[in-house]
Amino acid sequence: MHSDVKLRVRLAKLFGCPISEVGDRVPAWELPYWQAEYSREPWGFSALDYLTGKLAHQLIAATGRLQPGTTIADLCCQDPFECGELSEEEYAQLDGDEQIAYSRRLVARTKQVLS
Numbered sequence: 001m002h003s004d005v006k007l008r009v010r011l012a013k014l015f016g017c018p019i020s021e022v023g024d025r026v027p028a029w030e031l032p033y034w035q036a037e038y039s040r041e042p043w044g045f046s047a048l049d050y051l052t053g054k055l056a057h058q059l060i061a062a063t064g065r066l067q068p069g070t071t072i073a074d075l076c077c078q079d080p081f082e083c084g085e086l087s088e089e090e091y092a093q094l095d096g097d098e099q100i101a102y103s104r105r106l107v108a109r110t111k112q113v114l115s
Helices: 002-015 019-026 026-039 045-061 088-091 095-115
Strands: none
Touching: 002 019, 002 026, 002 095, 019 088
């Protein structure tokens, strides 16, 4: 469910509509095609984040300070849904199940930080 929620948030931003309307605009059978397209050629924040991570990786490697096993993904930011950084407006656009999943993620991250 989580990757589907992330894709619906991205599509809502792309279409300029509430997340709840994505299901009316994109039938469920199309979602895997949208996910494949996004994986092949990301847009928005994720694309910029990847390019920034790639540049950082190259710069650190050029200085000779890149630790073995460090990947581009290690240098990228995380998705706002995963980080718990959705705005109040974005949170309000999630349906009930998505809000519960998001809240549980926040609680788990808080417990992780406090332990």
